[in-house]
Structure formats: C-alpha cells, structure tokens
Amino acid sequence: MGTVSIREVAARAGVSPGTISNVLNRPERVAPETRERVMRAIRELGFVRHGSASTLRAGQSRTIGLSVIDIGNPFFTDVAAGVEEAASELGYAVILGNSAGSRDKEERNLLVLAEQRVRGVLITPSDEDPSRLDALRDRGISVVLVDHPAHRPDQCSVAVNDIAGGQMAASHLLSLGARRIGYVTGPRSIRQCVDRRQGAEHAVAAAGLDPEAVIEDVEVPSMTARAGQQAAASLLESGLPDAVFCANDLLAVGFLRALLQAGVRVPRDVALIGYDDIDFAAASAVSLSSVRQPTHRLGRIATELLLDECDHPDTHVHQQVMFQPELVVRESTAGGARPEERESP
C-alpha cells in the first residue's frame, strides 16, 4: 500500500534509479528498449512521481499561483478558466487564491504560494502597493499582473484599457442626451474604478462639458450585485440622474434590479450601462449595455507570458499587453434618456 518510489520501479525494471529519472525527464537519452521496460514497470506498479521530492531537488516546481480579488465575479471566473486551460496545456497545476478584496487575505495567499515554491504568480493586485510583489520577485518567483498594467518595464502585464472603456461608456451616454451621469463605483483603491472614471471625465470634457458638474459619484464598499442595490437605494433617495454608469456588471445588475423594483423604467427614466459584459448582461431583465473585455484571452495570454518567462528566461522579453475594450449596446441604453422618446404614460 501507500507509495511506490522510483527505487522500486528501478528494481523491477532491472536498472538504476537514475535511469528512471531520465526516462521521466529526458526520455531521448535512454535507449528505446530500456525506456519501454521502464514504462512497463511504472505502469505495473502504479508509480506516481513524488512532486515535492522533484521540486526540492530540481529547485523548481510545475505549479503557478493565481490570486484574484473575487472568485464570485464572472469576470474573474472567465479569466481563471483561461489560466487553467493554458496552464494545463503546458503541464502546470494552478493554485487558486481568492483575496476577497482583503489585503490581509491576499498577503496570506501569497505566503502560501511562496511556501509552495510556485514557479510564478498571476495576480490581480488589490491595491497599488508593489512591495509584496517585489518580495516575491526577490525570491525568484516571476509575477505577471492580470488586468493591471505594469509600471515597471521588467515586468509582464496583461490589461485592458480602462480609460478608453470609461470614455466609450460615458460618451455613449452623452450621445443619448444625458447631462447628469451617476457613476457607481467600488473603493478608490481599485485602479479599475479610478481609470474608468477618468475615461468618463475625458468623454465629458471632450463634449465641452464640466466633468465636476456632470458626473456624480456613488461609492460602495464592494463590487457586487448587493452593493449595486444599495447604490440604487441611495440614488433613489437623493434623486436620479439622466443616466448611470456602473463600474462593473455585477453592480449594474443589482442596480437595475433595485430600479425596476422601485418602478423606475430603464432606459426611459434612466439609461444604464455596466462594464465587463459578463454572460448575464445580455440576459438580464432589461438587457444590459456594457463594455466588453477579452476575459478568457486575458487569462490565457497572461499564463503564456508567465510560463515563457519561467521556461525561457534567456529569450523572454517582458511585455505590457494592453487590449482595447469594446462597447456593446443593448436595451438598457436603447433610445436613452430623452423625454421625447415614445409616448408619455
């Protein structure tokens, strides 16, 4: 029972342990006949290589870490699926960490990854502080930023232009006639929220208007549907703007639900746009306009960059990949906020 080691396989095949290792790691160096004999012994004994021993001796593992902010958000799930797919193709396992927006939790997760001596880490950092990541790099663990542009040239990153996305969303709302735009956002420590707002400001300014007068912030503590509902409640109390831009679709879905429950008509009374274009945006009560990001590719490319950096450190060139988002118009902004649309009640 229990564990069968390389030694027993060696005995069974009538060779030395070193040869087993060669069959496993450099099969071309061992004679075909011997190789076949060893493979048979492995099969017959049900041998499975001890990854920890291998990692210990070889000094490097076949696992990578993935640290995301909210595994419950379909955006990150799609990214994770892309990561898992690419990693699995290249023979790597993925250790998942969910920081749930907490700095502490993220730190603990990174410690676990460091202990596991993962080959590299894919991370959507929960804040701008680079010290923890530098610590990882000092330990020889490569880091690729996901959905976050790298500030340093010696670091890979894969991101989507959030400023452009915010601009698209806001100028779309402006084109519908909106002159007061609510911006429902998560904490300011989240770069995405800040960038998307900045993009919105650009759009407003480009339209010859004053961003301060047009854009009204509603900040909520997390980026979930529940928080979106809260935001709607607060805005219903203080007075609704012409249009609302939610920093992600989860917020928008919750926001929409609360609005409809309160009898507000979308897009007639308020136009609404989200961000991420998660699968359900198209299926929600009023189908949701949004800003689409190539999520699956984000995960895949990030993984490929990371593993290229790990497996070919000499030829690897660091890249900061920046994708462009895409506006998706649906019912929630169709026609829009102008009162003359359709007959009045």
Added chain:
Amino acid sequence: MGTVSIREVAARAGVSPGTISNVLNRPERVAPETRERVMRAIRELGFVRHGSASTLRAGQSRTIGLSVIDIGNPFFTDVAAGVEEAASELGYAVILGNSAGSRDKEERNLLVLAEQRVRGVLITPSDEDPSRLDALRDRGISVVLVDHPAHRPDQCSVAVNDIAGGQMAASHLLSLGARRIGYVTGPRSIRQCVDRRQGAEHAVAAAGLDPEAVIEDVEVPSMTARAGQQAAASLLESGLPDAVFCANDLLAVGFLRALLQAGVRVPRDVALIGYDDIDFAAASAVSLSSVRQPTHRLGRIATELLLDECDHPDTHVHQQVMFQPELVVRESTAGGARPEERESP
C-alpha cells in the same frame, strides 16, 4: 540571494536547525525566550519555509485538490468560494482543477493532484466510475464527493437531494396546469440530470399521470447557456410544451433568451423553471423560478469533512450529508400556462 534556509536562520539565532523546525511546528516545546529569538531571525532574514521539503520529509502536505466540472458555472464558483474560505481558515491551499466535462481532463487533473501529494481531494465526479477515486484512496489521499452522494459507507460526501428537487420543480409546473413538460437536460452520464428527471417522474406519477406521456426530453451535450439556446431552437421547431424544466439555470437562461427572441411569452405561452438558483436567476429578463441549493455551505462542509478526515483520522466518522433543496417561485412560472390567465392579445 534567492532562498534562505532553516540552517541560516539557525546560525543567526544561535541554535540548531532542529530548533527552528520545532518553533515552526511545535512552538510549545521550545522555551519562550528561544522562540522569540528564532522568530526575530526568521523575520529579519525573510525566511519562508520550503513547503516541498516539508512535505517530502513529513510525508503529508498542506494542500487539497478541488476538481469541478465547469468553473464557468456560478454553481461551482459558489462551491469553490466556500471551499477556498474553509481551507484557508484551516491553513490549507487549494489546487484547482477544471475538468470541463472531459473524462480525460479530469484524469489528468487527478494525476497532477496525486503527484503533488495533496492531502485530500474534493471532487464533483463527472461520471459514476469510481475506479479513479479508488486509486487515489489507495494512495492514502482522502476523497470527499461534492454534489454527489457516496455509494460506500467509508466515504464522505456532501450532496443535495436532486430527486426531491426535481419533484418540487415538476409538481410546481403541474400545479400550474401543465400537462406536457419539456425536460432540457445535459448528458445522461451526469447523475444530477438523471436524478432531477427521476424526481419529475415521481411528481407526474403522484399526480396520477403517465410520466412517459407528460415528460419530453431534450438532451444537449453541455449544460451552458449556449446549449440552452440550442434546446429552445429544437423545441420551437418540434412544438413547444406547456412548461419547461431545465436541469440547471445556465440552460434556463439561454433557453429563456431564445424564447423571448422568438416572440414566445414567458410564462404565458410557456412556463419555465431552472435549477440551482444562481444569483442571476432573479435578475434575468423574466425572473427565473428555480430550485435553490446551499452552494456555499456545500463547499464549506465538504472541506471541513475532508480536513477532519485528514487531521483526525482516528476520531473521524464518515458522513454522507444530504441537504434539501428549496423551491423559489418567480415570474417565469407566475400564473403559469393556463390560457385563461390575463386577457388575450
């Protein structure tokens, strides 16, 4: 640079390597003064324990594996969040595997987990074949089934009564007057699909009707929104029943979308119910009736059972936990399929 080992910490603190190990693993055995000195050295040198060396020597790791069928399904995401949360609290890391419905992929994932010498595995098996899991158990890796009842008394499992759930859904549809019910299902190899149908049969039989005459199967190859759309297309062609029961919400969301696009009114022309009660069920175009499962708890309890089995093998008693699902009625079955509801067009 790079890695600082226990030995250097020992030198710095003026003790032997064994003492460092004791501080790390049995702090109570070392004098408070020494402990403090060691902790300081650890901090100053930025020492991080080499998990692989530890695993190799100790013969057991602090990681568990999680193998799910579809990480893109919010049901599994919620389960995974529960798992991650509980594992993290108990100091375990989670290695994620997504079998994407493929037997091969699942097998590869399990091999990786075996190589990593994970302490245990949480798995939603993609089929009924227990041989792969037995192989894991033979290697001393505990296995807990998630969303799947164990057939053996010496194995833990956490599941939800799918027969009861199917019964709830179907009897609800019957109570609305439905006499022909479409059942949109994934492959028959998926136990959930089979059980939920069986529950529906019970409900139909209990109503004094013939299940064969009432229930009409539409089988699709995967349980995604896209597949739901296909199912709708096929049913639109062959003629719509009074009501439709989709084996999960993803199918139902896609089904609903296709129906609405074809001008079919829900629930007036067709009543529709899904399964899982994912977050978006309440937010879809016509809010979706569904059968709720305690997903997060499923993941948490499964993890707690697994780690209890690992950490206290002597006192551990195997449990087959079975939760009861809950019917959630929303618009998609409100009023229902009877033609006399509301005025005609």
Added chain:
DNA sequence: ATCCGGCGATAAGACGTTTTAATAAATCGA
C-alpha cells in the same frame, strides 16, 4: 553527595528525486 525526572536543545539520519561525474560498452576511422 547522589540519583532521578523533566525540560530544552542538538546531532544525524532519513524522505524521493535529480544531477554530475564517472564507468562501461559500442562504434568508428585509420
């Protein structure tokens, strides 16, 4: 003064693999 028990700390040997240098065997050119 001696012995005993208990506490803290240590020395040294695993754990299972990879790797390096070395050996043995086979192939080749002259």
Added chain:
DNA sequence: TCGATTTATTAAAACGTCTTATCGCCGGAT
C-alpha cells in the same frame, strides 16, 4: 588492431526539512 569518440547507464551526492534518539542541565527528593 588500436585508440578516439560516442552512447547508455550508474553511483553517489545533493536539495531543505522533520524526527528520533541522545545529551546536558537544573531542581528536588533521597
């Protein structure tokens, strides 16, 4: 036929930690 080269295999030493048995020390009982 002989040395030179290549090819296939091996022996043995790591990798960093945990653990077992051992040892020294101190206080208290004899």
